[in-house]
Amino acid sequence: MNSYDPDNLASAVTLNRVLEETLRLTPALYFLPRRATVDTWIETTDHRKMFIPKGTQLRLDVWHANRCEEFWGKAVTGYPAEAFAPDRWEVLAKKGITAKDMLHFGFGHGPRFCPGRFLGLLEVGLVVGAVVKMFKFTAVGKETQAKAGVSTKPADGVLVDLELRP
Numbered sequence: 001m002n003s004y005d006p007d008n009l010a011s012a013v014t015l016n017r018v019l020e021e022t023l024r025l026t027p028a029l030y031f032l033p034r035r036a037t038v039d040t041w042i043e044t045t046d047h048r049k050m051f052i053p054k055g056t057q058l059r060l061d062v063w064h065a066n067r068c069e070e071f072w073g074k075a076v077t078g079y080p081a082e083a084f085a086p087d088r089w090e091v092l093a094k095k096g097i098t099a100k101d102m103l104h105f106g107f108g109h110g111p112r113f114c115p116g117r118f119l120g121l122l123e124v125g126l127v128v129g130a131v132v133k134m135f136k137f138t139a140v141g142k143e144t145q146a147k148a149g150v151s152t153k154p155a156d157g158v159l160v161d162l163e164l165r166p
C-alpha cells in the first residue's frame with residue numbers, strides 16, 4: 001500500500017493489528033473511575049457475591065484486564081498475554097473473535113463506551129500510517145516503561161531515532 005486514506009485504511013492489516021495491540025498493552029486510560037449510585041451486588045467469574053455499597057468509588061483496572069492471561073494468553077491468542085504480538089489478532093480473527101468479545105477496555109465498556117472509537121481509530125491510523133511511510137523508526141532504549149498520569153505515557157518521552165525514507 002503506497003499511502004493510507006480513509007477508504008483503504010481497513011485493508012491495512014498490519015498497521016491495524018499493531019494499533020490494536022498497542023492500545024491493548026498501553027491503554028490511553030489505564031483505569032476507569034466509577035461511583036456506585038445504588039447499593040449493588042455483583043457476581044464474580046468464580047461465582048462469589050460481592051456487595052458494593054452506594055457511594056463507593058471504584059477503579060476498573062483496564063491495565064491488568066487487558067493483560068489477563070486467561071483471555072489474552074497463549075491458549076486463546078497463541079502468544080503470552082504480556083508480549084507485544086500484533087499477530088495474535090490474526091489468530092483471533094481466524095477464530096472469529098474481535099476485541100468486543102474480549103476483556104478489552106481500550107475504549108471503555110458498556111453504556112459509557114467511547115462514542116469516538118471509529119473517528120479515533122481513523123485519525124490514529126492515518127497519522128501513524130503517514131509518519132511510518134515517511135520515516136524509519138528505531139527505538140533508542142531497549143525497553144520503555146509506561147508512566148501513569150491522567151493518561152498513559154511513555155516514561156522516556158518517546159526517544160526514537162528517525163531516518164527519512166528514500
Ligand code: HEM
Binds near residue numbers: 028032107109111
Ligand atoms: C484512539 C482514540 C481514543 C481512545 C483510546 C478513547 C478512549 C476512551 C475511553 C477508554 C473512554 C471511556 C471512559 C470511561 O468509561 O470512563 C472514552 C469515552 C469517551 N470518548 Fe473516547 N477515545 C478516543 C477517541 C475519541 C474521540 C475522537 C472522541 C470524540 C470525537 C471521543 C469522545 C469520547 C466521549 C464523549 C467519551 C465519554 C462517553 C460517556 O461517558 O458516555 N473519544 N474514550
